[in-house]
Amino acid sequence: MSDTQETKSEFAPASAKELSRFLRENATDNKTPIFPVGGRTALQFLGHRRQAGILLSTQNLTGVIDYPARDMTITVGSGLRMTDLKQILAEQNQELPLDISHSQRATIGGAIACNVSGPRRFAQGTFRDYLIGMSAVDAEGRNFHAGGRVVKNVAGYDLCKLMIGSRGTLGVLTEVTLKVKPKQPSLEAVWINCDSFQTVDRVAERLLTSATRPVAMEAFTPEACKFIVADARISFPTKNPVLLIIYEGTQQELLWQIGTLRSEIAELGIRSVEEVGEDSSSVLLGTLTEFPDGGDVPATFQSNMCPSQVASFLEFCTQRDISAIARMGNGIVIGHLSDDLGPDSQTTQLSELTTKASEQGGNLILLNADESIANDVNWWGHPEDSWRLMKTIKQSLDPLGLLNSGATPFE
Amino acid sequence: MIELSLVRLSPIKDNRMSSSATETTAQQLIRRFRDVVGEEALLYRPEELIVYECDGYVVEKKVPDVVVFPESRDQIVALVRICNELEVPFVPRGAGTSLAGGTLPVGGGVMITLTRMHDILEINYRDRYAVVQPGLVNVHLTQALKGSGYHYAPDPSSQGACTLGGNVATNSGGPHTLKYGVTVNHVLGIEFVSPQGEIIQIGGPEEESPGYDLTGLFVGSEGTFGICTKIWVRLTRDPAAHRTLLGVFETVKDATETISAIIGAGIIPAALEMMDQGIIAALEDAFHFGFPLDAGAVLLIETDGLEISVEEEVRQIEQLCTENGAREVRRAQTEQERQLLWKCRKQAFGAIGRLSPSYCTQDGVVPRTKLPEILDFITESSERHGIRVVNVFHAGDGNIHPILLFDERDPEQIQRVMQASDEILNRCIDLGGSVTGEHGIGVEKISFMSRLFTEEDLEVMGRIRIAMNPKGNCSPSKMLPTAGACGMEHIERSHPGKQAHA
Numbered sequence: 024m025s026d027t028q029e030t031k032s033e034f035a036p037a038s039a040k041e042l043s044r045f046l047r048e049n050a051t052d053n054k055t056p057i058f059p060v061g062g063r064t065a066l067q068f069l070g071h072r073r074q075a076g077i078l079l080s081t082q083n084l085t086g087v088i089d090y091p092a093r094d095m096t097i098t099v100g101s102g103l104r105m106t107d108l109k110q111i112l113a114e115q116n117q118e119l120p121l122d123i124s125h126s127q128r129a130t131i132g133g134a135i136a137c138n139v140s141g142p143r144r145f146a147q148g149t150f151r152d153y154l155i156g157m158s159a160v161d162a163e164g165r166n167f168h169a170g171g172r173v174v175k176n177v178a179g180y181d182l183c184k185l186m187i188g189s190r191g192t193l194g195v196l197t198e199v200t201l202k203v204k205p206k207q208p209s210l211e212a213v214w215i216n217c218d219s220f221q222t223v224d225r226v227a228e229r230l231l232t233s234a235t236r237p238v239a240m241e242a243f244t245p246e247a248c249k250f251i252v253a254d255a256r257i258s259f260p261t262k263n264p265v266l267l268i269i270y271e272g273t274q275q276e277l278l279w280q281i282g283t284l285r286s287e288i289a290e291l292g293i294r295s296v297e298e299v300g301e302d303s304s305s306v307l308l309g310t311l312t313e314f315p316d317g318g319d320v321p322a323t324f325q326s327n328m329c330p331s332q333v334a335s336f337l338e339f340c341t342q343r344d345i346s347a348i349a350r351m352g353n354g355i356v357i358g359h360l361s362d363d364l365g366p367d368s369q370t371t372q373l374s375e376l377t378t379k380a381s382e383q384g385g386n387l388i389l390l391n392a393d394e395s396i397a398n399d400v401n402w403w404g405h406p407e408d409s410w411r412l413m414k415t416i417k418q419s420l421d422p423l424g425l426l427n428s429g430a431t432p433f434e
Numbered sequence: 435m436i437e438l439s440l441v442r443l444s445p446i447k448d449n450r451m452s453s454s455a456t457e458t459t460a461q462q463l464i465r466r467f468r469d470v471v472g473e474e475a476l477l478y479r480p481e482e483l484i485v486y487e488c489d490g491y492v493v494e495k496k497v498p499d500v501v502v503f504p505e506s507r508d509q510i511v512a513l514v515r516i517c518n519e520l521e522v523p524f525v526p527r528g529a530g531t532s533l534a535g536g537t538l539p540v541g542g543g544v545m546i547t548l549t550r551m552h553d554i555l556e557i558n559y560r561d562r563y564a565v566v567q568p569g570l571v572n573v574h575l576t577q578a579l580k581g582s583g584y585h586y587a588p589d590p591s592s593q594g595a596c597t598l599g600g601n602v603a604t605n606s607g608g609p610h611t612l613k614y615g616v617t618v619n620h621v622l623g624i625e626f627v628s629p630q631g632e633i634i635q636i637g638g639p640e641e642e643s644p645g646y647d648l649t650g651l652f653v654g655s656e657g658t659f660g661i662c663t664k665i666w667v668r669l670t671r672d673p674a675a676h677r678t679l680l681g682v683f684e685t686v687k688d689a690t691e692t693i694s695a696i697i698g699a700g701i702i703p704a705a706l707e708m709m710d711q712g713i714i715a716a717l718e719d720a721f722h723f724g725f726p727l728d729a730g731a732v733l734l735i736e737t738d739g740l741e742i743s744v745e746e747e748v749r750q751i752e753q754l755c756t757e758n759g760a761r762e763v764r765r766a767q768t769e770q771e772r773q774l775l776w777k778c779r780k781q782a783f784g785a786i787g788r789l790s791p792s793y794c795t796q797d798g799v800v801p802r803t804k805l806p807e808i809l810d811f812i813t814e815s816s817e818r819h820g821i822r823v824v825n826v827f828h829a830g831d832g833n834i835h836p837i838l839l840f841d842e843r844d845p846e847q848i849q850r851v852m853q854a855s856d857e858i859l860n861r862c863i864d865l866g867g868s869v870t871g872e873h874g875i876g877v878e879k880i881s882f883m884s885r886l887f888t889e890e891d892l893e894v895m896g897r898i899r900i901a902m903n904p905k906g907n908c909s910p911s912k913m914l915p916t917a918g919a920c921g922m923e924h925i926e927r928s929h930p931g932k933q934a935h936a
């Protein structure tokens with residue numbers, strides 16, 4: 024078997040039916056490894072397992088199948104680009120309030136398969152809260168669906184949840200039904216320059232009982248601040264940790280919340296709450312949404328832990344010049360390793376980070392790693408008992424292991 | 435000598451299945467269970483078992499052979515392993531308020547009742563989660579959190595009795611799940627004892643973990659994937675402000691048009707519930723709230739948010755009510771009045787006993803803009819079959835609960851109730867909906883599964899079931915119509931689901 028990605032051929036079926044026939048035949052005849060692709064924005068995680076195979080594209084499955092806007096649900100083909108979806112919803116003054124990176128290219132199916140989320144997950148949740156129905160084709164060509172087109176439904180096993188974040192290893196999504204929301208009129212971000220991560224933590228904790236209702240609380244290491252300053256053209260300090268708070272709502276709600284926040288924070292002895300301004304706030308949200316794509320960095324990780332553990336983890340990152348942002352309300356840290364390090368130090372640093380995350384009761388997964396280290400690093404953290412069960416599930420839908428091999432923790 | 439009829443999951447290959455051998459198995463089971471949990475945590479005499487012959491779905495009945503009340507996860511592991519060794523099926527049970535026969539011990543066997551595992555293990559406000567045992571009653575968590583500024587959002591009407599384990603298994607909803615989401619949106623992690631007796635933790639206090647979202651898959655699996663022994667739930671901030679309204683309408687049609695108008699206008703209230711004239715009369719009789727007895731229907735609407743914006747939403751809602759023919763829109767003036775309104779709503783099922791000796795609640799869902807259509811159909815169907823129907827339901831979600839009133843002693847009436855129920859549920863499917871929004875498939879609705887799903891859908895679900903429950907010994911014959919594994923025969927839907935009064 025060849026070892027380069029160039030040997031992959033491509034196929035873009037015109038319909039779910041064709042896709043299903045193709046996979047059925049493949050499973051009985053050639054048994055070629057299949058790599059489902061949407062917008063090709065998140066294939067890095069397969070980078071360490073380059074194999075020959077077929078890229079199976081959903082690019083032709085882009086139709087809007089049903090959009091009863093007054094029911095606030097929409098059913099679309101999985102290959103629909105996020106920008107197109109956004110536009111269609113905006114025409115009805117609605118939105119899917121998840122922040123999806125590369126929205127020009129990313130498809131809704133790919134975003135679901137990778138469980139993409141962004142800053143606003145603190146208030147708006149994740150795909151788990153929006154995907155109410157789906158159709159998919161498994162490795163042997165079975166065209167199956169679960170859920171439906173109504174917002175509440177408990178008939179049958181909830182395979183929607185299983186498909187979210189399964190990275191194309193259980194089936195190829197062909198059609199999805201989402202619950203959508205009325206579009207928020209405006210968004211406004213404010214930031215606080217903190218002298219330490221302890222202060223970040225103190226403010227974030229205070230915000231949990233604030234009279235206001237932030238939709239996002241993001242903390243940045245100084246390295247991340249530098250990136251944000253350059254990308255969003257916002258004048259953050261780049262020596263200290265920064266905590267950013269985002270609100271959404273009517274002008275009246277924004278005004279009231281920011282005023283209230285100021286007085287609540289003043290009680291903690293913090294007087295400077297800087298407003299980003301409405302236009303820049305949207306730009307900033309975009310920058311934060313795209314942050315996980317680190318460009319040429321040697322490795323990008325996501326660490327998940329309880330929110331109270333994040334400050335200490337960020338401190339650990341800062342000491343290592345890691346550019347990291349943290350969803351303070353969710354306990355999620357996304358970081359890029361510095362490219363000043365050689366491959367050996369990078370590998371060592373990743374294993375230190377994994378250990379640190381697990382000491383803090385959390386876990387760490389790699390989103391991307393440079394080829395030079397990809398085979399030497401632990402992509403998924405420490406094995407868990409549940410992985411065996413995941414493997415059994417994978418085998419029950421893909422007994423030959425044809426779909427996206429290398430994209431699961433248990434292989 | 436105790437007579438037990440334990441059902442073997444797989445055919446016995448030798449001739450041990452003589453009656454004395456069966457007795458031996460039974461005695462062995464009880465003796466070994468006794469070693470694990472002690473005599474006082476076991477029931478096996480027929481007169482004790484009768485209570486467990488059904489849950490809130492009282493039509494299909496089957497007594498389990500043994501009911502056991504473990505107090506710890508390790509006891510459950512031991513019990514499940516014994517069941518496996520002796521090839522006896524088992525079914526988990528919480529409070530037994532299932533309205534779909536989820537706890538029915540089809541084919542007999544062991545019932546593992548979780549009500550003695552009812553502790554709150556941890557409440558962590560900083561990280562916004564609580565860890566609870568499965569037997570904890572839903573409202574006890576609410577009470578423990580009272581005054582903290584946080585709450586556990588899913589609030590089924592049965593919350594005074596049902597357990598968190600049962601809620602997880604059925605993915606329960608409630609009035610406030612309209613805005614805040616159902617059980618699965620609030621469960622972070624689960625520890626369970628697998629059907630083979632292993633302890634497995636999926637998820638936990640952190641929001642994400644590597645690999646598949648097995649927590650999301652487990653929620654709503656109706657007890658067929660193992661026994662849940664610990665649950666990590668997300669805590670939700672209390673709303674900064676709320677307003678509770680009662681919209682009074684001349685007709686059901688006006689009320690349902692209003693619901694469509696509110697949702698269609700992009701307003702998602704915290705809760706939006708409908709009660710029709712029949713149920714209002716029963717509630718007034720029971721609680722003396724002061725409901726207008728001549729109204730065709732009332733809407734119970736709660737809106738929440740920031741104090742500065744909640745008034746504006748109330749104004750919009752009031753206007754939409756008026757535009758759609760509301761006779762008046764009242765506001766709960768005090769917290770007491772609000773609580774009383776909610777008490778009436780949540781105890782509505784209890785009041786139905788005043789209307790009829792027996793009743794059958796259906797749990798259909800339609801797209802919310804189709805509510806006027808389905809309610810017209812319900813009225814038409816009830817008239818055609820000569821069956822009285824009253825309605826109290828989660829209107830904002832499109833989740834209808836038509837309650838068909840009848841007298842169980844009249845088999846011909848039962849037949850008509852069956853026909854009307856099936857027609858209504860089929861109509862929900864035709865309108866693009868589902869046959870259950872929150873009560874589950876259980877044994878009650880198995881026959882609808884092949885209308886909702888294709889053979890391939892069911893095959894995939896069957897494969898998932900085999901992955902999670904390979905021998906099919908954990909709650910056999912639930913949810914899926916076709917044999918996913920041995921012991922999963924199809925149960926015909928032959929009776930209406932009369933419900934226990936909560």
Ligand SMILES: Cc1cc2nc3c(=O)[nH]c(=O)nc-3n(C[C@H](O)[C@H](O)[C@H](O)COP(=O)(O)OP(=O)(O)OC[C@H]3O[C@@H](n4cnc5c(N)ncnc54)[C@H](O)[C@@H]3O)c2cc1C
Pocket residue numbers: 489490525526527528529530531532533535536537548568569589590591592595596597598599600601602603604605606607608609656657658660661662663783784872873909933934935936
């Ligand atoms: C008056 C009344 C009102 C109701 N209102 C609502 C409502 O508003 N919303 C709603 O969603 N439901 C409602 N229900 C239905 C019912 O209360 C819910 O389904 C509830 O979640 C069941 O909880 P339980 O503890 O009684 O579980 P049980 O009835 O004991 O069991 C239900 C299912 O869960 C399984 N199970 C129980 N415990 C475990 C465990 N630890 N591990 C694995 N599986 C387990 C059982 O095997 C069974 O399949 C109502 C019922 C009544 C009687």
